[in-house]
Amino acid sequence: MPGAKTKPSPVLLPRQQVAQIAELSGVQAAFTWFRRHEEELCRWQMEFASIPAPPFGESKRAAWLKKRFNDVGLSRITIDEQGNVIGFRPGADSAQPLLAVAAHMDTVFPAGTPIDIRREGARLLGPGISDNASGVAALLATAAALDAVSLRHQAGFVFIGTVGEEGEGDLRGMRHIFSAAPFRAHIGATLVVDGAGTETIVNHALGSRRFEIILRGKGGHSWSDFGEPNPLVALAKVVAEFYQTDVARTGKKKSAYNVGVFQSGTSVNSIPQSATARVDLRSEAQEEIDRLEEALRATVNSTVNSNGQPKTLACEIKKIGERPAAELDAGARIVQIARAVDAHLDIRSRLHCSSTDANIPLALGQEAISIGAGGAGGGAHTLEEWYEPAGRDLALQRILLILLALAGVEDRTQ
Numbered sequence: 001m002p003g004a005k006t007k008p009s010p011v012l013l014p015r016q017q018v019a020q021i022a023e024l025s026g027v028q029a030a031f032t033w034f035r036r037h038e039e040e041l042c043r044w045q046m047e048f049a050s051i052p053a054p055p056f057g058e059s060k061r062a063a064w065l066k067k068r069f070n071d072v073g074l075s076r077i078t079i080d081e082q083g084n085v086i087g088f089r090p091g092a093d094s095a096q097p098l099l100a101v102a103a104h105m106d107t108v109f110p111a112g113t114p115i116d117i118r119r120e121g122a123r124l125l126g127p128g129i130s131d132n133a134s135g136v137a138a139l140l141a142t143a144a145a146l147d148a149v150s151l152r153h154q155a156g157f158v159f160i161g162t163v164g165e166e167g168e169g170d171l172r173g174m175r176h177i178f179s180a181a182p183f184r185a186h187i188g189a190t191l192v193v194d195g196a197g198t199e200t201i202v203n204h205a206l207g208s209r210r211f212e213i214i215l216r217g218k219g220g221h222s223w224s225d226f227g228e229p230n231p232l233v234a235l236a237k238v239v240a241e242f243y244q245t246d247v248a249r250t251g252k253k254k255s256a257y258n259v260g261v262f263q264s265g266t267s268v269n270s271i272p273q274s275a276t277a278r279v280d281l282r283s284e285a286q287e288e289i290d291r292l293e294e295a296l297r298a299t300v301n302s303t304v305n306s307n308g309q310p311k312t313l314a315c316e317i318k319k320i321g322e323r324p325a326a327e328l329d330a331g332a333r334i335v336q337i338a339r340a341v342d343a344h345l346d347i348r349s350r351l352h353c354s355s356t357d358a359n360i361p362l363a364l365g366q367e368a369i370s371i372g373a374g375g376a377g378g379g380a381h382t383l384e385e386w387y388e389p390a391g392r393d394l395a396l397q398r399i400l401l402i403l404l405a406l407a408g409v410e411d412r413t414q
Contacts, residue, residue: 014340014405021404022344026151030400033145034393041137042124042389044068046117049126049133054111058083058163061105065161068140073147074159082176083163089146091156091407097188098158099406101142101399102357103135103373104165104173104194108381116383123388130377130387135193136161138373141396142403154408155188165194165357168210170321174357178364189334189406191399192358192370196377196387198395201338202370204353205362207325208282209289213238213300216314219273229313231275232264234303239277242299245292247283254353255283257292278320284353286325323355324363334367334406341401345394371398 012020021027053061065085069077074087085105107128109115117126139159146157162173178184192202215231215238239259247255257280264275281292297317304315328335330351342349354370361368374395379385 014336015343018337018340018344018401018405021409022401024151024409026149027400027404027409029149030145030151031393031397033148034141034396037141037144038389038392041141041392042119044140045129045133045137045387046119046124046126048136049124049129050115050117052109052111052113052115053106053128054109054113055106055167055169056164057111058105062161062163065105065136069143069159072140072144074143080176080180082173084173084177085161087143087159089143089157089159091153092410093154093408094156096155096407098156098183098186099403100158100160100177100183100187100190101139101403102160102162102174102177102190102192103139104132104162104357105136106163106166106169107131108166109383114383122390123386125384125386127383127385129385131195131380131385132165132193134196134373134375134377134387138193138396138399142399145396145400151404152410153404154410155406157403157407158183158187162357168321171323171357171360174360178360178366184364187361187366190358190361190366190368191334191402192356192368193373193399194356194370195372195380196375197372198342198347198374198398199349200352200354200372201335201342201349202352202354202356202358203328203330203332203335203362204284204351205324205326205359206282206284206353206355207286207289207359208280208321208323208355209293209319210281210321211279211293211296212318212320213277213279214274214316214318215304216274216316217271217312220271222269222271225271228271230271231313232272234313235262235264235275235277238300238303241303242279242296245295245299247288247292253283253285253288255281255285255288255292257281257296282355284325284327289325323359326359326362327353328362328367328369332367334369334402337405338369338371338402341398341405344401345398347394347398371395371402374398
């Protein structure tokens with residue numbers, strides 16, 4: 001009828017959108033793919049975990065993942081300057097921002113650590129098998145299922161295996177992704193897959209700041225140079241005094257600190273020439289990290305310059321790492337989509353604070369969350385780490401539905 005206005009399509013609530021996507025035949029086919037290929041996922045996970053990936057030594061894992069990305073149908077696969085592995089799955093609408101899905105490749109274990117990956121019954125065992133070989137397996141499973149079924153998503157996906165998530169890697173892989181062209185301007189939201197389980201949605205980035213404290217003196221013989229200032233003793237006093245610093249253990253300012261490395265001395269009858277401690281400060285609030293840093297510096301200065309301490313000790317405080325604290329509002333679209341997916345799949349999850357690759361986009365004001373790869377795991381960061389894949393397919397359904405709900409999707413078979 002001339003002049004008649006077209007009635008706009010109703011805007012679906014997240015739970016309605018998720019329910020509609022979950023019923024598409026292509027999505028149901030992907031769910032079936034997850035269940036039928038569990039043994040292949042275990043094989044990928046064990047192969048990946050068998051490759052050593054000490055801090056700053058992820059290149060062999062990156063080469064393995066690059067090949068697997070090609071096997072599961074991703075395109076434009078590259079290893080960037082930092083060592084991140086990147087692969088694309090184009091969307092129907094190239095004008096839309098990309099959706100990133102990422103999992104870190106590195107481990108905490110130093111070079112030379114025995115890597116014994118094995119299977120005992122239903123349990124997979126060995127260092128890094130859960131954190132984060134399970135996350136990398138989830139990336140591959142998601143890409144492979146999308147490649148195997150007839151789904152047309154609007155926004156494109158970029159799959160990323162990152163370096164430098166653990167320890168002193170200081171999130172260098174994800175920092176590079178969000179500082180270098182073309183990604184920072186073209187990623188609309190980021191889903192990080194880290195570790196096992198489905199219990200949490202990490203929307204709050206736990207911040208940390210790390211320091212190396214070095215005290216230096218003349219050193220000498222324990223007998224003939226007795227009385228010469230001992231850097232080890234002075235640094236021990238620093239640690240003991242700093243450990244009296246009060247912190248909140250609940251609420252939005254929950255904080256913690258730790259001295260995880262203490263090194264000094266060459267022999268029992270020598271006064272050390274230097275002593276070194278590495279300190280980790282953590283908080284859910286950035287201002288609390290600033291306060292703890294001030295307290296640490298004040299403690300060092302007061303101890304080294306105390307009246308009873310001869311002024312012959314040199315002091316150096318070096319910052320060796322920082323992860324920004326940030327929080328994404330619970331009303332953000334990615335959070336609402338994730339909660340709608342969990343409601344649809346009957347997953348009882350909670351919003352959570354943790355330190356993951358998601359810290360970087362969250363600190364930049366971008367939408368990002370971190371979730372688990374399903375199954376169950378334990379013994380993280382130990383040689384006895386384990387993973388049980390039972391129920392993994394539920395987490396993979398979760399990952400797929402979140403991505404498709406964010407991207408927009410059509411079913412080619414309908």
